[in-house]
Amino acid sequence: MSPLEGLGKLLLLFGVILVVIGLILIFGAKIPYIGRLPGDIYIKKDNFTFYFPLATSIIISIILTLILSLLNRR
Structure with a gap:
């Protein structure tokens, strides 16, 4: 695994986490x-x-x- 591949996976993970946090902020009042x-x-x-x-x-x-x-x- 190259260093850039590991960095790409890390960036994708942070992106997914940000999307989940955003959805919680948008729909949090309805939970x-x-x-x-x-x-x-x-x-x-x-x-x-x-x-x-x-x-x-x-x-x-x-x-x-x-x-x-x-x-x-x-």
Whole structure:
């Protein structure tokens, strides 16, 4: 495998990842419960709002780990 072939595969992988992220951003509001799971931290005071989607981040991380591990098998 030449260095350019490896670079081409890496660029294709980044392109696929960007497409998936773009689709999530476009259709993310229509996916139920994403960003509103129990375990997501939401604090609202007078003029201050803090939101950290902890549970959502963990679920997305697990899903991406499973997908990438399946794609990485040879």
